[in-house]
Amino acid sequence: MLADGESISEIRRALRLDRKTVQRFARAESLDELLAKARNRGSLFDRFKPCLNERLDAGHTDAARLSEEITAMGYRGSDKTVRRYLHPFRATRPAQLLSIFSR
Known part of the structure; x- marks a missing residue:
């Protein structure tokens, strides 16, 4: 969607996601990068x-x-x-x- 010229806000609205989630996906260079961060992230709890x-x-x-x-x-x-x-x-x-x- 970014490659098609849509803004982060437009993508957020279309996908009904939080802005930070869309930004994180947009900045990731690979799927492995997204998964590695998700696996290593501990809970505040x-x-x-x-x-x-x-x-x-x-x-x-x-x-x-x-x-x-x-x-x-x-x-x-x-x-x-x-x-x-x-x-x-x-x-x-x-x-x-x-x-x-x-x-």
């Missing part, structure tokens, strides 16, 4: 996972409270990301408790 895991191990499963705690530590993401991360741990927790009490 990653640095808070050890803290959340520690709190989960201590029995704290309230997503809202845990979200508040990591926000105070500098987390800038959404509560929904925290809830999605915690969900599998919270789902297995009742089964773990039943196995402990059924011994």
Whole structure:
């Protein structure tokens, strides 16, 4: 589309993509370059996972409270990301408790 003379804004509107996404694709020299950057990019959430895991191990499963705690530590993401991360741990927790009490 760029080769056809369309601007970044025109491409963004036509493809319904964010401007930065279109710019990143337009500047890439190859598909490998795009994929390498995507693979090496870590999540902003990653640095808070050890803290959340520690709190989960201590029995704290309230997503809202845990979200508040990591926000105070500098987390800038959404509560929904925290809830999605915690969900599998919270789902297995009742089964773990039943196995402990059924011994």
